[in-house]
Amino acid sequence: xxxxxxxxLKNCIGASDMxxxxxxxxxxxxxxxxxxxxxxxxxxxxxxxxxEKGSLRLYTLNVEGxxxxxxxxxxxxxxxxxxxxxxxxxxxxxxxSLEKCDLLAISRADFFKMVDKHGFxxxxxxxxxxxxxxxxxxxxxxxxxFDAMEKVKWVINNQPKLLLRISNKMAASYLGxxxxxxxxxxxxx
Amino acid sequence: xxxxxxxxLKNCIGASDMxxxxxxxxxxxxxxxxxxxxxxxxxxxxxxxxxEKGSLRLYTLNVEGxxxxxxxxxxxxxxxxxxxxxxxxxxxxxxxSLEKCDLLAISRADFFKMVDKHGFxxxxxxxxxxxxxxxxxxxxxxxxxFDAMEKVKWVINNQPKLLLRISNKMAASYLGxxxxxxxxxxxxx
DNA sequence: TCAAAACGTTGACATAGGGCAGCGTTATCA
DNA sequence: TGATAACGCTGCCCTATGTCAACGTTTTGA
Numbered sequence: 001x002x003x004x005x006x007x008x009l010k011n012c013i014g015a016s017d018m019x020x021x022x023x024x025x026x027x028x029x030x031x032x033x034x035x036x037x038x039x040x041x042x043x044x045x046x047x048x049x050x051x052e053k054g055s056l057r058l059y060t061l062n063v064e065g066x067x068x069x070x071x072x073x074x075x076x077x078x079x080x081x082x083x084x085x086x087x088x089x090x091x092x093x094x095x096x097s098l099e100k101c102d103l104l105a106i107s108r109a110d111f112f113k114m115v116d117k118h119g120f121x122x123x124x125x126x127x128x129x130x131x132x133x134x135x136x137x138x139x140x141x142x143x144x145x146f147d148a149m150e151k152v153k154w155v156i157n158n159q160p161k162l163l164l165r166i167s168n169k170m171a172a173s174y175l176g177x178x179x180x181x182x183x184x185x186x187x188x189x
Numbered sequence: 190x191x192x193x194x195x196x197x198l199k200n201c202i203g204a205s206d207m208x209x210x211x212x213x214x215x216x217x218x219x220x221x222x223x224x225x226x227x228x229x230x231x232x233x234x235x236x237x238x239x240x241e242k243g244s245l246r247l248y249t250l251n252v253e254g255x256x257x258x259x260x261x262x263x264x265x266x267x268x269x270x271x272x273x274x275x276x277x278x279x280x281x282x283x284x285x286s287l288e289k290c291d292l293l294a295i296s297r298a299d300f301f302k303m304v305d306k307h308g309f310x311x312x313x314x315x316x317x318x319x320x321x322x323x324x325x326x327x328x329x330x331x332x333x334x335f336d337a338m339e340k341v342k343w344v345i346n347n348q349p350k351l352l353l354r355i356s357n358k359m360a361a362s363y364l365g366x367x368x369x370x371x372x373x374x375x376x377x378x
Numbered sequence: 379t380c381a382a383a384a385c386g387t388t389g390a391c392a393t394a395g396g397g398c399a400g401c402g403t404t405a406t407c408a
Numbered sequence: 409t410g411a412t413a414a415c416g417c418t419g420c421c422c423t424a425t426g427t428c429a430a431c432g433t434t435t436t437g438a
Contacts, residue, residue: 132322402417404413
């Protein structure tokens with residue numbers, strides 16, 4: 001049930017068995033259906049999720065109702081509407097399951113309690129932030145001023161799993177191009 | 190000389206005068222000319238900079254030599270090629286002064302020493318990362334699938350100082366539109 | 379297991395915005 | 409402070425990509 005998360009924690013330097021058990025105990029199992037909205041647009045995010053099985057997507061809708069995806073999470077990833085989780089404002093985005101998922105949820109209070117109490121968990125949080133920041137910067141540079149073809153190539157190089165596991169429609173909304181354009185580009189390569 | 194930084198540190202909760210002095214002592218003054226390259230493309234970033242006076246820009250060049258800007262820092266901001274500072278890879282971007290600047294530089298070693306030693310400084314680092322992450326996410330959502338006009342409006346709302354202090358050319362390279370388009374849009378508003 | 383809905387692909391068409399050039403204004407630094 | 413270079417604005421033209429529609433295929437869940 002918590003196999004994947006436990007393995008992940010065990011790989012941390014300086015994490016005693018007892019500390020790991022204490023952290024693990026904070027995570028409660030949550031099962032979702034396919035296409036279930038886990039965090040709604042107006043909602044304030046209360047949990048951090050770990051994906052034991054399945055996949056999640058973070059996306060938002062612009063004024064005309066067009067989707068824009070910013071993150072896809074798979075087995076072994078942490079995932080939540082982080083800006084909202086951090087400063088407790090309405091998420092202004094959706095967290096959605098793409099398949100049936102086995103998630104593990106930790107409440108915000110428990111999360112920051114563990115961050116304060118256990119150095120190894122604080123380091124996990126720091127690494128999530130560092131990695132999130134770096135990925136976002138790369139994506140900004142990787143997309144800015146490139147045409148559709150180059151963006152697709154960028155994703156193939158930087159997140160090869162993505163185009164394989166995600167529908168065309170969603171990948172297009174991640175790339176910021178229309179599904180037809182993505183389809184045409186795929187045909188050329 | 191370190192007036193602005195000192196004031197900033199004094200506003201931190203749980204920062205004793207002694208701890209503040211110890212942190213301050215790690216920052217060495219650096220003066221720059223206008224348009225000086227502070228971190229070069231291939232360089233690995235060794236310092237974190239605090240801006241006492243002046244302004245900085247982070248940008249990169251794509252294959253065709255086109256500029257893409259991702260951050261503008263002003264008085265009171267911290268600024269560095271953070272991805273490179275974190276994982277000690279070549280920056281793949283430039284840090285440039287936009288005016289004569291008074292900077293304060295802390296070495297990577299000292300920086301992380303202070304993060305480990307002083308809770309209040311660790312919190313500053315965490316806040317930089319959290320804010321950087323949140324800003325990057327907002328920018329991704331704010332730019333994705335919007336036309337040039339809407340992007341300009343977005344920046345006016347979210348970073349009002351930017352268009353006032355930055356040249357058209359650089360603002361355009363931040364927005365991912367051409368200077369001519371930015372010019373035309375400004376004429377309409 | 380099958381009907382209905384969602385999705386992917388492709389063609390025709392429309393358009394936002396890029397590139398370039400010319401001109402006047404502003405900024406730079408020797 | 410003045411010569412030179414950089415910048416901002418605007419008109420013209422052109423291309424990449426969005427929109428829409430049609431059609432066949434795949435997926436879904438009752």
